[in-house]
Amino acid sequence: MLPLAGLLIRAPWTTLPERLTEPGILAALRLSLLTATLATIVCLILGVPLAWLLARTTFPGRRFVRALVTVPLVLPPVVGGVALLLVFGRRGLVGEWLDTTFGFTLPFTTTGVVVAEAFVAMPFLVISVEGALRGADSRYEEAAATLGASRWTAFRRVTLPLIAPGVAAGAVLCWARALGEFGATITFAGNFPGRTQTMPLAVYLALEQDLDAAIVLSLVLLVVSVVILATLRDKWVGVT
Amino acid sequence: MKKTFLTAVALAAVLVTTGCSSGSDDESAAPASTGSAAAGAGAATTGKVTVLAAASLTESFDKIGTLFEQLNPSAEVTFSYGGSSGLATQITSGAPADVFASASPATMKTVTDAGDTSGEPVTFVKNQLVIAVPKGNPKGITSLAALAKPEFKVALCAEAVPCGAAAKKALAAGGVTVKPVTLEQDVKSALAKVKLGEVDAALVYRTDAKAATADVDGVEFPESAQAINDYPIVALKDATNPSGASAFVAFVQTPQAQQVLADAGFQKP
Numbered sequence: 001m002l003p004l005a006g007l008l009i010r011a012p013w014t015t016l017p018e019r020l021t022e023p024g025i026l027a028a029l030r031l032s033l034l035t036a037t038l039a040t041i042v043c044l045i046l047g048v049p050l051a052w053l054l055a056r057t058t059f060p061g062r063r064f065v066r067a068l069v070t071v072p073l074v075l076p077p078v079v080g081g082v083a084l085l086l087v088f089g090r091r092g093l094v095g096e097w098l099d100t101t102f103g104f105t106l107p108f109t110t111t112g113v114v115v116a117e118a119f120v121a122m123p124f125l126v127i128s129v130e131g132a133l134r135g136a137d138s139r140y141e142e143a144a145a146t147l148g149a150s151r152w153t154a155f156r157r158v159t160l161p162l163i164a165p166g167v168a169a170g171a172v173l174c175w176a177r178a179l180g181e182f183g184a185t186i187t188f189a190g191n192f193p194g195r196t197q198t199m200p201l202a203v204y205l206a207l208e209q210d211l212d213a214a215i216v217l218s219l220v221l222l223v224v225s226v227v228i229l230a231t232l233r234d235k236w237v238g239v240t
Numbered sequence: 241m242k243k244t245f246l247t248a249v250a251l252a253a254v255l256v257t258t259g260c261s262s263g264s265d266d267e268s269a270a271p272a273s274t275g276s277a278a279a280g281a282g283a284a285t286t287g288k289v290t291v292l293a294a295a296s297l298t299e300s301f302d303k304i305g306t307l308f309e310q311l312n313p314s315a316e317v318t319f320s321y322g323g324s325s326g327l328a329t330q331i332t333s334g335a336p337a338d339v340f341a342s343a344s345p346a347t348m349k350t351v352t353d354a355g356d357t358s359g360e361p362v363t364f365v366k367n368q369l370v371i372a373v374p375k376g377n378p379k380g381i382t383s384l385a386a387l388a389k390p391e392f393k394v395a396l397c398a399e400a401v402p403c404g405a406a407a408k409k410a411l412a413a414g415g416v417t418v419k420p421v422t423l424e425q426d427v428k429s430a431l432a433k434v435k436l437g438e439v440d441a442a443l444v445y446r447t448d449a450k451a452a453t454a455d456v457d458g459v460e461f462p463e464s465a466q467a468i469n470d471y472p473i474v475a476l477k478d479a480t481n482p483s484g485a486s487a488f489v490a491f492v493q494t495p496q497a498q499q500v501l502a503d504a505g506f507q508k509p
Contacts, residue, residue: 091437107438108393108421190422190433191398197423205425208325208400 004222011219012212019216027194028202029220033228035110035198036178039117040125043174046118047125048167052155054126055133066130073123080119081187088115088188112189113196117178124173132166133159172229179225285312289484290336291319292327294343294402294471295428296367299451300504301341304497308488315484323401323426324348331356331476338485341473341492343367343427343445344402348472358479361472364492365506368468369403369410370458372434372444377457379440384414384461387441395433395442398423403430406467407443413466431456445469450505470509 012019019025053059054066072080088095088106098104106112136159144154160167182200189196191205199221206214285308293301298321305317320327320337324347331340332354340357341364342348348361373381379392387394396418397404404423411418421439424430430442435455449458473492475485491497498508 085436085438089436089438186425186429190395191424192420192422205398205400205423207329208323208398208425211329 007215007218011215024193025217025220028197028199032179032199035113035117036175038114039121039178040171040175042118043122043125044171047122048129051126051129051133055130069126070123072120077120077183078187081116081184084116084119084188107188108190108196110195113185113198116184116188117181120181120184121174121177124177125170128170128173129167132163136162172232285484285487286314287481287484289315289317289338289481289488291317291339292337293319293321293341294324295321295426296343296445296448297341300501303500304492307496308491325401336480337476338479338481339475339488343469343471345470345472356477357474358477359475361474363470363509364473365471365501366468366509367445367447367506368464369406369443370446370449370460372431372442372449372456372458374434374437375455375457381441382459384416384463387418388416392441393439394418394420395422395424395430395439396420397427397430398425401426402469403427403445406469409467410463414463447505
């Protein structure tokens with residue numbers, strides 16, 4: 001809480017209105033919200049099945065896979081960015097093939113930002129959902145199966161509603177982490193206003209020149225994320 | 241008592257060398273004599289000296305630090321490298337450091353304006369831009385104007401940091417409009433994008449290209465003369481080791497240290 005208070009105290013309140021209308025802020029904020037949301041969707045699509053595999057099935061090396069899932073949590077984000085470049089970069093393992101086959105490269109694009117954010121935020125979702133799945137009683141699924149439901153139907157109609165709060169909580173964590181992502185983004189996607197410059201990157205570069213501008217940007221990011229998280233939490237998780 | 245004396249000696253050395261560097265260039269004999277005086281003062285330096293230095297000084301200052309420690313066995317130099325503007329912000333926010341070496345007078349000014357320096361900053365080297373391209377120059381980029389071609393991916397430094405400001409000046413001087421794919425937060429990051437092959441070219445300092453000759457070629461271009469960066473160095477007011485700070489600032493201006501800097505591609509001030 002103290003750093004937050006520090007921001008509020010040092011904020012240039014007198015010049016705040018004119019600073020808020022600077023065009024760069026809106027572009028960076030829009031990009032941040034867009035990429036964080038897209039990254040959360042990517043995480044949901046890839047992360048929920050992965051969490052299900054980890055919680056409900058046994059396969060050789062499952063422990064190892066679970067440990068791998070947490071790697072982006074431990075890895076410094078900048079290192080994550082370098083790793084992404086080595087895989088998806090123009091000369092990377094997959095990136096080179098993408099470039100020669102489709103003429104498509106990820107670094108320095110908005111898609112690249114989404115990839116970087118999803119990479120870093122994924123563990124938050126997977127761990128939350130896996131926890132929820134382990135907490136949910138698998139006998140309900142078995143009961144559904146005895147009544148003739150296919151595995152997919154049982155998952156969709158029985159399991160998913162059971163673990164919905166866990167998925168929502170994971171998605172919120174995931175979104176928040178993606179929104180604050182800095183290291184992997186600046187390393188993998190670079191920094192270009194309107195295309196890959198998210199709020200945290202804008203804050204960092206503003207810090208190079210103008211402390212007040214950096215404080216204003218930080219405040220905007222904080223206020224927007226707190227408002228969105230507070231609203232969504234009531235809606236999704238049903239906590240009032 | 242002893243400490244005060246040493247400080248005085250070190251300060252005197254700084255004053256002498258400072259006087260020289262602002263004097264005329266043809267006094268070739270003078271720097272040599274002040275050099276030995278500074279080294280003499282340095283020989284008595286003890287304790288830790290913390291130096292915040294621009295990222296482009298990394299290789300040369302590491303070497304100069306080793307030389308300094310050889311001359312002053314009881315001294316220990318620690319470096320923290322980064323974008324000059326970020327370092328300046330750290331200093332004005334009270335980061336504990338003894339010496340600041342910046343890649344531009346503008347960032348140095350933010351520190352002197354905040355009253356955080358002890359004495360006037362001294363320009364100890366100059367640097368200019370080159371076009372860094374992957375080894376062997378696969379895309380055949382030979383001029384600044386070529387960077388404007390849309391098929392080339394170019395990385396520049398963000399304008400907020402000195403290498404970005406210099407790039408802007410050079411591009412303006414050449415009347416070239418470049419659409420960069422990224423504006424990097426410091427010169428080393430821009431260079432890293434070339435090394436990794438993610439961009440076809442980047443405007444970096446000649447010294448950075450030289451430090452990475454294994455992966456990168458530096459293409460000289462005439463417009464860079466319009467955007468020469470002065471590197472000022474200064475001892476900081478809140479230095480925990482003021483005598484060490486002054487001794488290091490003096491040592492950087494000795495012929496021995498200047499040779500290291502020249503080898504790295506820096507120009508004399």
